[in-house]
Amino acid sequence: MRFGGDMDLRYGMNPHQTAATAVPIEPERRPLRMVHGQPSYINVLDAAGAWQLVREAAAALGRPVAASFKHVSPAGAATAGPVDAVMAHTYRLDPGRTGALTSAYVRARDADPKSSYGDFVAVSEPVDAELADLLRRVVSDGIVAPGFEPGVVATLAAKKGGRFLVVEADPAYEPPAVETRDVYGLRLTQPRDAAPLTRALLADPRLPAGAVDDLLLGLVVVRYTQSNSVAYVRDGMALGIGAGQQSRVDCTRLAGAKASTWWLRRHPSCQAFEAAAKVQDRVAAQLRRVGAIPDPAGWLRDLDGVAFVSDGALPFPDNVEEAVRHGVRYIAEPGDSIRSTAVLEACERLGVTHVRTGVRLFRH
Numbered sequence: 287m288r289f290g291g292d293m294d295l296r297y298g299m300n301p302h303q304t305a306a307t308a309v310p311i312e313p314e315r316r317p318l319r320m321v322h323g324q325p326s327y328i329n330v331l332d333a334a335g336a337w338q339l340v341r342e343a344a345a346a347l348g349r350p351v352a353a354s355f356k357h358v359s360p361a362g363a364a365t366a367g368p369v370d371a372v373m374a375h376t377y378r379l380d381p382g383r384t385g386a387l388t389s390a391y392v393r394a395r396d397a398d399p400k401s402s403y404g405d406f407v408a409v410s411e412p413v414d415a416e417l418a419d420l421l422r423r424v425v426s427d428g429i430v431a432p433g434f435e436p437g438v439v440a441t442l443a444a445k446k447g448g449r450f451l452v453v454e455a456d457p458a459y460e461p462p463a464v465e466t467r468d469v470y471g472l473r474l475t476q477p478r479d480a481a482p483l484t485r486a487l488l489a490d491p492r493l494p495a496g497a498v499d500d501l502l503l504g505l506v507v508v509r510y511t512q513s514n515s516v517a518y519v520r521d522g523m524a525l526g527i528g529a530g531q532q533s534r535v536d537c538t539r540l541a542g543a544k545a546s547t548w549w550l551r552r553h554p555s556c557q558a559f560e561a562a563a564k565v566q567d568r569v570a571a572q573l574r575r576v577g578a579i580p581d582p583a584g585w586l587r588d589l590d591g592v593a594f595v596s597d598g599a600l601p602f603p604d605n606v607e608e609a610v611r612h613g614v615r616y617i618a619e620p621g622d623s624i625r626s627t628a629v630l631e632a633c634e635r636l637g638v639t640h641v642r643t644g645v646r647l648f649r650h
Contacts, residue, residue, distance in 0.1 A: 299327050316582070336612055362398050363523075366387065366522075397544070429452060481647075483629050497593050504593055514598060515537065518593070518613075533552070
């Protein structure tokens with residue numbers, strides 16, 4: 287089946303909601319095309335959100351981007367870049383020979399591999415054989431990409447007993463300027479959120495180039511994450527993403543704990559596991575050993591240079607204080623809260639470079 291006419295979904299948000307369909311707004315324009323499999327309602331939401339994230343981030347940063355989506359929010363997102371020794375060991379890769387697209391997905395998935403279990407994958411470039419081979423070895427439900435190299439679809443379609451979803455995105459598609467949602471008998475209409483996210487929002491001479499790129503990636507990430515949301519980003523990887531929390535500081539703590547867990551998994555004591563173990567078993571072994579690391583606070587002191595982005599204004603200095611515990615040195619947020627002066631003072635006191643973007647990025 288294809289996105290081009292009405293498409294019957296496996297079910298809606300829950301299996302008992304069986305009469306579910308996906309209908310293109312403009313029948314002559316197809317944003318997504320089903321290449322293999324029959325998606326559920328949430329699969330479609332994940333594919334659409336994940337594709338928008340990687341497409342926008344790749345355009346903004348000028349390099350391949352991958353995202354790992356779960357329940358309509360990213361568990362991880364990353365640009366192509368170095369695959370460190372822990373990733374190479376965990377995913378059985380040669381870091382010197384890993385291609386750009388595979389590196390982007392490994393870096394995205396490795397941020398929070400526990401949450402990425404059974405994810406929906408998105409990549410900004412056509413899927414090659416190397417990435418398809420990696421996806422054979424991890425637990426994942428589907429992928430959306432702008433194309434697939436010869437032979438790749440057959441490899442992917444064999445996953446999950448033939449139930450793995452393969453979706454092709456049209457990279458030239460532009461959605462309508464107005465979006466509509468039906469909720470409990472009410473029809474809500476608004477302009478699509480198309481505020482440009484560029485380096486111009488982060489024009490501050492105090493920011494190193496790498497921090498600007500990390501903050502820019504963070505802005506795109508939170509745009510496609512259920513609010514309240516924050517993202518911790520380092521070296522082109524979203525190490526911790528907090529989504530859907532009512533309290534912003536709770537969101538900051540949750541995402542910070544993920545970032546610190548990522549760093550603790552780099553401890554030498556977390557790398558001993560059976561050579562034959564599956565990828566997820568290796569991840570589970572690492573996570574079990576995190577709690578037994580001697581002097582974890584000492585190891586965490588070396589986590590530094592992290593960028594932090596918030597989709598809404600930081601309401602209290604406690605967010606800054608919590609972020610610094612996880613290596614944050616750069617913060618970008620909309621600003622203009624009642625206590626923005628106190629937030630800025632906390633940044634100055636704690637050695638954090640603060641940038642006010644003036645752009646709120648709520649998503650619900």
